[in-house]
Amino acid sequence: MDLNSCLTFVTVLECGSFSAAAHKLQIPRSTVSARVASLETRLGTRLLRRTTRQIAPTEDGRSYFEQVAPAIRALREANERAMYSGTALTGSIRISVPLDFPFTVLSKAIASFRASHPAVRFDVIVDDRVNDFVADNVDMAIRG
Known part of the structure; x- marks a missing residue:
């Protein structure tokens, strides 16, 4: 056919x-x-x-x-x-940051990203331990 x-x-x-x-x-x-x-x-x-x-x-x-x-x-x-x-981003992003990370920097970055991609959710994990990305289901970690 x-x-x-x-x-x-x-x-x-x-x-x-x-x-x-x-x-x-x-x-x-x-x-x-x-x-x-x-x-x-x-x-x-x-x-x-x-x-x-x-x-x-x-x-x-x-x-x-x-x-x-x-x-x-x-x-x-x-x-x-x-x-x-295929053009719209959806889902969630899990970010791990240390306790002393300036939250205002992160919140501005998240707000800027969400302006373009409103269907994306962010889960922010605040702790100082080293993450196992797979076991902790973390997409990104910021460490100093």
Whole structure:
């Protein structure tokens, strides 16, 4: 199965023309036409009635669109979520600082970072012992 051909076919029907689909997909109109023709050949049926002015789905085309469009939309949404989730930092950062560390310095640094990444939480551990990063689940330690 060629997902590019399926995506192209769905986009053609959503946009209403080969030209609009080509623009949306950022590919040449000839590629759109070739992908739809390839899909029709592979399926062994015509999916679209074409004239110089308009396109319309055949009965098979309408049925195929109704079956594949939800899957194509789900793939688009999954891609968008994946791209978005990759840009936003989330989670927590555990920082260990000594008892005599000036907390104002740390609080300013944390506030500055959180302005850009509000979904990140900070856990500050104040003690003078040497940390085992793995056992203590510490991400960063500041020592003098």
